[in-house]
Amino acid sequence: MDIVTAVILILHLLVSGVLILLVLLHSGKDGGVSDMFGGGFGPASQSTVVEKNLDRLTIIAGLVFTATTVTLVLLWT
Numbered sequence: 802m803d804i805v806t807a808v809i810l811i812l813h814l815l816v817s818g819v820l821i822l823l824v825l826l827h828s829g830k831d832g833g834v835s836d837m838f839g840g841g842f843g844p845a846s847q848s849t850v851v852e853k854n855l856d857r858l859t860i861i862a863g864l865v866f867t868a869t870t871v872t873l874v875l876l877w878t
Contacts, residue, residue: 806876813869820866823859828852 802810 806873809869809872809876813866813873816862816866816869820859820862823855823862826855827859
């Protein structure tokens, strides 16, 4: 295993942990952990800035996870 593969593998492991945490922070039907950080006050409330930023971070983490997965597959084949 060369140094590039090792670095990408470490990045992949870190991003997968971050992605799990970000998904768990999303609110469900009755709210979630994101309500602690300024989430809505009921089912009719609008999305807050925190929820929009959480969505953006989750999408970015998902894209990085996908990129590292594809890169690792290409390097190991």
